[in-house]
Amino acid sequence: MAVMDGNQDTAGAVASWAVDERPFADDVLEWYGLVARDLPWRRPEAGPWGVLVSEVMLQQTPVNRVLPVWEAWLARWPGPAALAAEPAGEAVRMWGRLGYPRRALRLHQAAAAIVERHGGAIPDRLDDLLALPGIGTYTARAVAAFAFRQRHAVVDVNVRRLVARAVEGAAEGPAAVSRRDLATVENLLPADPETAARASAAFMELGALVCVARAPRCAGCPVRERCAWLLAGSPPSDGPARRPQGYAGTDRQVRGRLLAVLRDADGPVDAALLDAVWDEPVQRDRALRGLLDDGLAVAVGPGRYALPGDVTASLSV
DNA sequence: AACCCGTGGTA
DNA sequence: TTACCAAGGGT
Numbered sequence: 555m556a557v558m559d560g561n562q563d564t565a566g567a568v569a570s571w572a573v574d575e576r577p578f579a580d581d582v583l584e585w586y587g588l589v590a591r592d593l594p595w596r597r598p599e600a601g602p603w604g605v606l607v608s609e610v611m612l613q614q615t616p617v618n619r620v621l622p623v624w625e626a627w628l629a630r631w632p633g634p635a636a637l638a639a640e641p642a643g644e645a646v647r648m649w650g651r652l653g654y655p656r657r658a659l660r661l662h663q664a665a666a667a668i669v670e671r672h673g674g675a676i677p678d679r680l681d682d683l684l685a686l687p688g689i690g691t692y693t694a695r696a697v698a699a700f701a702f703r704q705r706h707a708v709v710d711v712n713v714r715r716l717v718a719r720a721v722e723g724a725a726e727g728p729a730a731v732s733r734r735d736l737a738t739v740e741n742l743l744p745a746d747p748e749t750a751a752r753a754s755a756a757f758m759e760l761g762a763l764v765c766v767a768r769a770p771r772c773a774g775c776p777v778r779e780r781c782a783w784l785l786a787g788s789p790p791s792d793g794p795a796r797r798p799q800g801y802a803g804t805d806r807q808v809r810g811r812l813l814a815v816l817r818d819a820d821g822p823v824d825a826a827l828l829d830a831v832w833d834e835p836v837q838r839d840r841a842l843r844g845l846l847d848d849g850l851a852v853a854v855g856p857g858r859y860a861l862p863g864d865v866t867a868s869l870s871v
Numbered sequence: 872a873a874c875c876c877g878t879g880g881t882a
Numbered sequence: 883t884t885a886c887c888a889a890g891g892g893t
Contacts, residue, residue: 612889653877690891710889
């Protein structure tokens, strides 16, 4: 069975199979060189800010939907200082329909923290990145690797699935990324930091384009000859089925509709406008209260609501 | 640990 | 059409 031994060369050992002589990452890197998408945040001119913004936007959100928003965002706010200088509501408005708008709020907060703590420069240490609002394990490592070309295991859902299949021989891994996953992936990374950073992007690309969740395109996979899952006959998942996500009729849908009204308005809106988007008053009020609690909306007067920090809003109380 | 948080494309 | 899924984070 193929062993994923990264760059380790066992002195004196004679490999039994040719495939074992080549590091896993080399096969993926070669493939990546041929098919990698030309995404704007992968270009050097994107800079750390461009990378950070892309990573936050890409959380649970497909690349194609992120592209136009990222372009507009970077054009308007070329750095964290420019974003921090504007009201949070502007970030929420620019976020558009990307979903999970709390990310916009946290990105605005992160920009402010970067200005305050780091003089406006994106920090390059994992600790400092992790301390920023909305930046978790994945995003901190992604920024350190892709923006600063450091050697860190970067494990998202794509890499998690790739490892589950290619290394562990399972159809899918646990929902959460574990410390063990990070160690496994780090063992696959080349020693040279720049090459490791490129390999991290390559792993994610492989998971996103070939080793996809539903119908993996194994015929075009650069590691098919040593994929443990494929060699085991592509066994189906044995874990418990995931709970259905559901959306219609949930508070999330109501929040989405309420926020869409605020986002599309120039300034404060009357409560009647919000009432019109959902019939059931108890759920509607709960959703609005949730938006207020989260700081995604503010009350600016009797029966008037707006996005946070809106200049018009503060004048109209 | 389990649950909450949006939105739209695809089969 | 329903169901699945998408570069997670916070609590």
